[in-house]
Amino acid sequence: MQINPFVKKRRQxxxxxxxLTIFTFASIIITEYDVVKGFTSAPRAxxxxxxxxxxxxxxxxxxxxxxxxxxxxxxxxIGSTTVASIFALMFAILGSKTTKVNNVLSLFSRLTASxxxxxxxxxxxxxxxxxxxxxxFTGYLALFFVTFGFLTRAFMxxxxxxxxxxxxxxxxxxxxxxxxxxxxVLPSSIPQIxxxxxxxxxxxxRSSTLxxxxxxxxxxxxxxxxxxxxxxxAASLVVISIVCTVLLIELLSNYIRRVIL
Amino acid sequence: MVLLDxxxxxxxxxxTKALSNVNFSVKEGEFISxxxxxxxxxxxxxxCINRMIDANDGEIIFDGIDVLxxxxxxxxxxxxxxxxxxxxYNLVYRLSVIENVLHGRLGYKSKIDGIIGRYSEEEKEQAxxxxxxxxxxxxxxxxxxELSGGQKQRVGIARxxxxxxxxxxxxxxIASLDPSSSKVIMDQLKDISVEKxxxxxxxxxxxEVAIKYxxxxxxxxxxxxxxxxxxxxxxxxxxxxxxxxxxxxxxxx
Numbered sequence: 001m002q003i004n005p006f007v008k009k010r011r012q013x014x015x016x017x018x019x020l021t022i023f024t025f026a027s028i029i030i031t032e033y034d035v036v037k038g039f040t041s042a043p044r045a046x047x048x049x050x051x052x053x054x055x056x057x058x059x060x061x062x063x064x065x066x067x068x069x070x071x072x073x074x075x076x077x078i079g080s081t082t083v084a085s086i087f088a089l090m091f092a093i094l095g096s097k098t099t100k101v102n103n104v105l106s107l108f109s110r111l112t113a114s115x116x117x118x119x120x121x122x123x124x125x126x127x128x129x130x131x132x133x134x135x136x137f138t139g140y141l142a143l144f145f146v147t148f149g150f151l152t153r154a155f156m157x158x159x160x161x162x163x164x165x166x167x168x169x170x171x172x173x174x175x176x177x178x179x180x181x182x183x184x185v186l187p188s189s190i191p192q193i194x195x196x197x198x199x200x201x202x203x204x205x206r207s208s209t210l211x212x213x214x215x216x217x218x219x220x221x222x223x224x225x226x227x228x229x230x231x232x233x234a235a236s237l238v239v240i241s242i243v244c245t246v247l248l249i250e251l252l253s254n255y256i257r258r259v260i261l
Numbered sequence: 262m263v264l265l266d267x268x269x270x271x272x273x274x275x276x277t278k279a280l281s282n283v284n285f286s287v288k289e290g291e292f293i294s295x296x297x298x299x300x301x302x303x304x305x306x307x308x309c310i311n312r313m314i315d316a317n318d319g320e321i322i323f324d325g326i327d328v329l330x331x332x333x334x335x336x337x338x339x340x341x342x343x344x345x346x347x348x349x350y351n352l353v354y355r356l357s358v359i360e361n362v363l364h365g366r367l368g369y370k371s372k373i374d375g376i377i378g379r380y381s382e383e384e385k386e387q388a389x390x391x392x393x394x395x396x397x398x399x400x401x402x403x404x405x406x407e408l409s410g411g412q413k414q415r416v417g418i419a420r421x422x423x424x425x426x427x428x429x430x431x432x433x434x435i436a437s438l439d440p441s442s443s444k445v446i447m448d449q450l451k452d453i454s455v456e457k458x459x460x461x462x463x464x465x466x467x468x469e470v471a472i473k474y475x476x477x478x479x480x481x482x483x484x485x486x487x488x489x490x491x492x493x494x495x496x497x498x499x500x501x502x503x504x505x506x507x508x509x510x511x512x513x514x
Contacts, residue, residue: 169351169417172311173424174340174368179375183364184353191355 052232055240059233063241066222066234070241073218074249076136077204080143085151085197088113092155098164099185101177109152117149121207125214134216142211143204151196158192159185191260198253205246264289264428264460265310270319272305272484279305280316280484289427292454292461294471294492297481298504303464306481307430310462311343312336324427341368344421344459348433350413352420354406358397361405361416362388365423384423391419395449411442418449428460429453436466443467447474468500468511 028035093099095109124142132138166184175183212220219242226235265287272280279302287293295303308314310321312328321328323339331339344365352361363380373379380388392401395415400408405416414434421429431450435443451474454461465471471478472492480488480495480503488499504511 163353165347165349165351166353168313169345169347169420170364170367172313172340172343172345172430173365173420174337175364175370175375176337176367176372178372179367179370182376183367183378187356188353 053236053239054233055237056233059231059237062226062234062237066219066238066241069219069222070245072136073208073212073220074205074245076140076218077143077208078201080140081147081151081197081200081204084144084147085155085193085200088148088151088155089193091148091152092159093181093185095152096156096159098160098167099177099181110156113149113152113156115149116145117153119145121146121211122214125211129215136215136217138215139208139211139217142215143208146207147200147204151200154196155189155193158189158196162189162192191257194260195253195257198249198256202246202249202253205242205249209242262289263287264291264324265462266320266322267310268320268322270306270309270316270321272302272309272314272316278484280309283319283481283484283486285479285486285489287428287460287462290454290458290460291477292451292463292475293477293479294463294465294475295479295481296465296468296471296503297487299466301481302484303481304432305484307432307462307464310430311340311345313345337368341424342427344424344426344429346414346417346421346429346431346434348436350410350417352405352413352416355404357402357404358392358408358416359385359388359401362392362419362423365420368424388419388423391422395419409442410438411445414438414442414446415449418446418453422453422457422459426459428462431461431463433464433466435470443470450474468495 027033091109091113094101094105095113096106100106121142124145125138128138128141132141163185166188167180170180170184208218209220209223212218212222213224214220216224219238223235223238226232226238263286267283267285270280270283271278283306295306297303305314309316310323310328312331316329319329324342326335326339328336328339353364360378363378363384366380366384367375370379389398389401392398395418397412397415397419400412405413408416417434418429429450434450435446438446447470450461450463453459463471463475472495475492477490478488478492478495479486480499482503482505487503488495500511501507
């Protein structure tokens with residue numbers, strides 16, 4: 001019996017909707033979530049934020065210290081991204097389908113990257129805290145590991161996408177492996193690679209807030225300090241300065257992307 | 262003089278046979294077209310010759326060298342003598358025309374020279390001359406992604422010519438081009454073979470182009486050579502046999 005493909009599509013859609021609805025209700029019941037209360041308390045939270053989370057004049061006195069910490073955070077995130085990207089590039093070249101040396105090394109590099117990527121950044125921070133204590137270095141390492149894992153994966157895909165065809169052509173001319181990397185793979189994937197690095201710098205500034213809370217360094221620590229001492233005005237100043245920095249970096253990296261692509 | 266001898270070459274991919282017992286030989290300076298339906302094994306056959314794909318069985322003798330027995334280093338040396346042109350040009354599009362052409366010299370370079378892209382003045386002059394001959398003298402510093410399809414393919418030809426090859430393998434060189442650029446490219450390939458005596462082995466989809474340009478045609482179907490002879494001997498019956506269709510079912514009629 002032939003089923004009309006349109007009927008089949010509609011059935012699939014209806015089926016999917018039913019399954020999603022069941023999942024939603026099941027999770028509401030399991031977590032004992034009060035839907036009505038959830039929605040009604042949202043305005044109260046916003047009210048509280050309006051009443052407390054804004055910078056007062058006296059909070060501005062903290063600005064130099066906040067900016068100092070913010071600068072530290074930006075430097076840590078740029079530093080961890082750039083250094084991690086060097087390692088990520090090496091691993092990506094070994095792991096990519098187009099440029100792998102052999103299957104064993106490729107698997108090894110994929111596995112390594114996957115392990116670093118899939119351990120959450122919070123877990124890295126907590127584990128590293130034991131070995132390196134409360135210092136910027138701990139935050140740096142946590143960002144470094146996760147960035148390394150993520151960028152390896154991103155670079156691998158970039159290499160496969162951007163350079164498969166010219167790698168084939170250069171192999172056919174008799175060029176050796178290292179020539180192909182420098183003359184074909186890097187020139188064709190560098191704009192994408194830089195683009196990923198800029199993306200990771202933005203992401204890292206955002207995550208370093210969380211890392212800072214855990215490791216007691218950088219801007220995250222300032223936020224935590226003000227927040228716990230109920231100095232919400234200063235805490236809000238921290239949040240605003242983070243948002244501004246991230247926006248600034250985003251603008252800057254969008255500009256760089258436009259120029260290089 | 263025989264330049265290339267392909268003897269009993271077979272290639273298997275798991276269960277499917279891409280090539281089975283392919284035999285033919287190519288004389289120096291010949292212009293040969295390989296025709297056949299998509300998936301017949303034309304590309305595989307071409308890539309077996311310079312070992313971009315490794316054949317499973319058989320023997321390939323190029324210029325007196327047993328290709329299938331070469332180690333990595335000797336294989337690279339062999340590849341410098343065989344140029345290759347691709348359907349999708351396979352250039353590094355972010356680099357300039359001249360840089361792409363000079364890539365054809367990498368096979369002759371030491372590690373360091375190749376990494377930093379150091380080329381001698383003679384090589385640069387040769388690249389310039391080839392580009393001028395191909396009508397790209399105005400475009401040498403342009404980035405390759407600014408070129409038209411026909412111009413990109415000419416850069417591909419220039420890259421293979423600067424290798425000083427004995428033979429050029431062309432994998433569907435005009436399949437992505439409009440009729441007028443196709444003519445330019447085919448004319449240039451023909452010139453190369455006539456003037457420089459470089460052997461050309463061209464995969465083609467267009468039967469009439471194959472008949473017009475080549476000295477000899479090899480017809481491939483399901484991984485087997487079903488026709489091998491001068492292009493004037495290619496009758497319409499043989500064309501149908503090559504493409505495996507009934508008479509009257511091809512666009513060439």
